[in-house]
Amino acid sequence: MTKRYTKDHEWVCLDGDIATIGISKYAAEQLGDVVYAELPAAGKSFAQGDDMAVVESAKTASDVYAPISGEIVEGNAAISGENWQIINDEPEAGGWFVKLKVSNKSELDALMDEAAYADYVKGL
Amino acid sequence: MITETTSGNRGLLQAEPLIFETGHATGTGVDLPAPKGLKSNLGALTRKAALDLPGLSEPETMRHFVRLSQKNYAIDLGLFPLGSCTMKHNPRLNERAARFEGFADLHPLQPTSTIQGALELMDELAHWLCTLTGMPAVALSPKAGAHGEMCGMLAIKAALEARGESHRQRVLVPSSAHGTNPATAAAAGFTVDEVKGDEDGRVDLEDVVAKLGPDVAAIMITNPNTCGLFEPDIKKIADAVHAAGAYFYCDGANYNAIVGKVRPGDLGVDAMHINLHKTFSTPHGGGGPGAGPTVLSAALAPFAPVPHIVLRGETRELREHMQGTQAFGRMCAFHGQMGMFTRALTYMMSHGSDGLRQVAEDAVLNANYLLARLKPHFSAPFGDRPCMHEVLLDDASIKPKGVETIDVAKALLDEGYHPFTTYFPLVVHGAMLIEPTETEPKRELDRFADVMIALAERVKAGEVEFFKQAPKLTPMRRLDDTRAARQPKLRWRRGANDAGAKVAAE
Numbered sequence A: 001m002t003k004r005y006t007k008d009h010e011w012v013c014l015d016g017d018i019a020t021i022g023i024s025k026y027a028a029e030q031l032g033d034v035v036y037a038e039l040p041a042a043g044k045s046f047a048q049g050d051d052m053a054v055v056e057s058a059k060t061a062s063d064v065y066a067p068i069s070g071e072i073v074e075g076n077a078a079i080s081g082e083n084w085q086i087i088n089d090e091p092e093a094g095g096w097f098v099k100l101k102v103s104n105k106s107e108l109d110a111l112m113d114e115a116a117y118a119d120y121v122k123g124l
Numbered sequence B: 001m002i003t004e005t006t007s008g009n010r011g012l013l014q015a016e017p018l019i020f021e022t023g024h025a026t027g028t029g030v031d032l033p034a035p036k037g038l039k040s041n042l043g044a045l046t047r048k049a050a051l052d053l054p055g056l057s058e059p060e061t062m063r064h065f066v067r068l069s070q071k072n073y074a075i076d077l078g079l080f081p082l083g084s085c086t087m088k089h090n091p092r093l094n095e096r097a098a099r100f101e102g103f104a105d106l107h108p109l110q111p112t113s114t115i116q117g118a119l120e121l122m123d124e125l126a127h128w129l130c131t132l133t134g135m136p137a138v139a140l141s142p143k144a145g146a147h148g149e150m151c152g153m154l155a156i157k158a159a160l161e162a163r164g165e166s167h168r169q170r171v172l173v174p175s176s177a178h179g180t181n182p183a184t185a186a187a188a189g190f191t192v193d194e195v196k197g198d199e200d201g202r203v204d205l206e207d208v209v210a211k212l213g214p215d216v217a218a219i220m221i222t223n224p225n226t227c228g229l230f231e232p233d234i235k236k237i238a239d240a241v242h243a244a245g246a247y248f249y250c251d252g253a254n255y256n257a258i259v260g261k262v263r264p265g266d267l268g269v270d271a272m273h274i275n276l277h278k279t280f281s282t283p284h285g286g287g288g289p290g291a292g293p294t295v296l297s298a299a300l301a302p303f304a305p306v307p308h309i310v311l312r313g314e315t316r317e318l319r320e321h322m323q324g325t326q327a328f329g330r331m332c333a334f335h336g337q338m339g340m341f342t343r344a345l346t347y348m349m350s351h352g353s354d355g356l357r358q359v360a361e362d363a364v365l366n367a368n369y370l371l372a373r374l375k376p377h378f379s380a381p382f383g384d385r386p387c388m389h390e391v392l393l394d395d396a397s398i399k400p401k402g403v404e405t406i407d408v409a410k411a412l413l414d415e416g417y418h419p420f421t422t423y424f425p426l427v428v429h430g431a432m433l434i435e436p437t438e439t440e441p442k443r444e445l446d447r448f449a450d451v452m453i454a455l456a457e458r459v460k461a462g463e464v465e466f467f468k469q470a471p472k473l474t475p476m477r478r479l480d481d482t483r484a485a486r487q488p489k490l491r492w493r494r495g496a497n498d499a500g501a502k503v504a505a506e
Helices: A025-031 A085-089 A105-110 A114-122 B058-070 B092-098 B116-133 B145-162 B180-187 B205-211 B234-243 B252-257 B338-374 B405-414 B442-460 B464-469 B481-486 B498-505
Strands: A003-005 A010-015 A018-023 A034-038 A051-057 A061-065 A070-075 A098-102 B137-139 B170-174 B191-195 B216-222 B247-251 B271-273 B294-296 B308-312 B315-319 B391-394 B431-434
Touching: A003 A114, A010 A105, A018 A025, A034 A085, A034 B481, B092 B338, B116 B137, B116 B294, B116 B308, B116 B315, B116 B338, B145 B180, B145 B216, B145 B247, B145 B252, B145 B271, B145 B294, B170 B180, B180 B191, B180 B216, B191 B205, B205 B234, B216 B234, B234 B247, B247 B252, B252 B271, B252 B338, B338 B391, B338 B431, B338 B442, B405 B431, B405 B442, B405 B464, B442 B464
Parallel strands: B170 B191, B170 B216, B216 B247, B247 B271
Antiparallel strands: A003 A010, A010 A018, A018 A098, A034 A051, A051 A061, A070 A098, B137 B294, B271 B294, B308 B315, B391 B431
8 A cells, every 4th residue: 555645745545446535744734723624525526636625724725636536435524523633633644535436546656655755845 | 811910901001801791781871761651562572681782881982992993003003014915104185185075975876966076086086097007997886906806807707708708717817816816706707727836936927828728718917926026927928818819807906016107008907906995095994895996908898887987068977878888787886985086086196197106116115125124034035136015035944943924923913013914925835925015214114124133033042932922912912813713703692701791690
C-alpha cells in the first residue's frame, strides 16, 4: 500500500481498488485550525483534478481536488460529525476525507511518493 | 473581560456590557402614566410573557452608545493600514456638502422638477467618472464594490445573450483575485476558471491565452493587483480576451493607485466598478449603503441598468426606458446613494484633475517609502522592485522564530494601530498587506515604521511569548477565533450569561 501526494497537498492511499484520500500534514499546518469541511456524498463521481471537497480554517477557505478519478464510497463520519480537530491532529490518518472506488489506477503514477513530496514541500 | 480593576474599566475607558445586560427589563426612560381602561382587541393573540426589552434612562442610553463608539478604531483616530481597503481621510468639506438640504433632505419619489440640482450633481459625477476612466458610460446605482461587480457581470451576460452567445459560461479569474470576483461570477450564473500567477506576482499571460476559448465569457482582473503590482501585460491580455470574443472586467478596488494617471478605457477594460469610499474619500459604510458606480465600454453601455439620467432641453429626467438601449434591469429600488455622490463629487472638484493625479502619485510614494523602511526587517516577496499603492510583506523571515502574521497583527493592537490586512492575497503565505494611502504625512509613516521595526527586533530577540500574549492592552484579550468559528453563538439569550441572569433576577 503506497501513499502518493499531489502538488495541491492531497494524499491518496490505495488498497485494492479503494483509495483513501485526505490533506497532507503540511496542508493542515498551513491552514491552521480547521473550522469547517464539506465532503461529497457517496455515489458522486469525480475526474482527477475536479473540486471534490472544501476545507476552511480561521485564515482561509480552500478547495480539495480529487487526486485520482473514481466514485465516492464513503466520507469520514468523524468529519461529517463536525469533529474538525481530527483534521489538524491526524491529517494523514484518522483525519482522512473520503474513500473512493478508483476507476483508473495508472493515474497514480504521475503523483509524488513520500520522498518526492517532502522535497517538493521543502522548496515551497 | 478585564480583570485587573474592580470596576472592569481600564483607565478612562469604560467596560461596557451588552444593552440587554445593563438595561433593567422593567425600567424605562420615559415616565408615562399607565393607560386606563384600554381594552385589547387581540384576543388570544395578546402577549402573555413580558417583552423583555432593556429599559434605560436617557443618560444611561447615551453613555451606552458613546462607550461603544469609543471602542471603535477609526481613520479619524489614526493610521488605518488595511491593505486593499484604501482607508484615506474623509475630508470635512465632503460632509458639509452632503448636508446641504437640497441634497440631504430629498425623497426618492419627489417630482423630478424639484430635484434638478441633485440630478445635475449625479450627471456631473458621471461625467467626471467617465472622463477619468476614459469610458463612455457609467451606472451610478450599484451600492458597493461587489454590487458594482455584479452590475458589470450582468451587463456582460446581457451583451452575450444579445449576441446569441449565452453558451459562453466560463469566467477566468486570477489566483490573486479578491474573493468577491469568483463569488460574483458564480452568483451571475457563470463558472469560474482560475488563472495562475507567475513568479513575479502577476497574471500569467500564457496561461490566460491557453485558457481562452469559445466558451469564455469574460476575465476579471484587478489592476494594480492584490500584490500591489501593476499588471504590465494588461493590454496584451485585453487584446487576447477581445480577440477570443470575451469581455474584460476590471476590479477597480485599487484604482486609487492610478487615478488621473491611467485611463482604464485605454487598457481595453469593458467594465469596472469604482469604490467611491476608497478612491473618492467617502466614508467606509458611512450612514447607509456605499456606492460602487460601474463604468462601461461602448460594447456594454446599451445594457446598463436603469434609471438613466437624460437631459431634455434645460431639464433632467430619470428614465426607465430609452431608445437604443436594452437595460438588463435595475440594481436597486431607486437611483443609488445620494450622500456618497455628493461627497465624491465634492472631493473631485476640490482636488481638480491635477490634484487627483497627485493623489495617485502620493499614494504610491507613501507605500514605497514604507516598503523601503520595512524591507530590511521583514520578508518582502516582491520587494526587489517598486510597489504601487500597497506594500506586501510576509512572515517567511519570522515564522522560523515562532512568530507569524497574526501575532504581529495582535501586537500592533497594543501599539494603538488597526492591523494591516492579514493572510491576503492568498497567493502569498502569511501575507501582511499594508496600504498607507496618500493622506498620511511622513512623520506618521515613520511612527508606524518605527513600531513595525521594533516588533521585528523583538522577533529577532526571541520574544515569542510577547507576541503570543498580545494584545494585552485592548478591552478584550486575544479571542479564540477557532472556537468562535467552530461553536458560534449567534444570538444572545437571557440566562446564558451570568451578568444578564443577575439583572433578570433583580
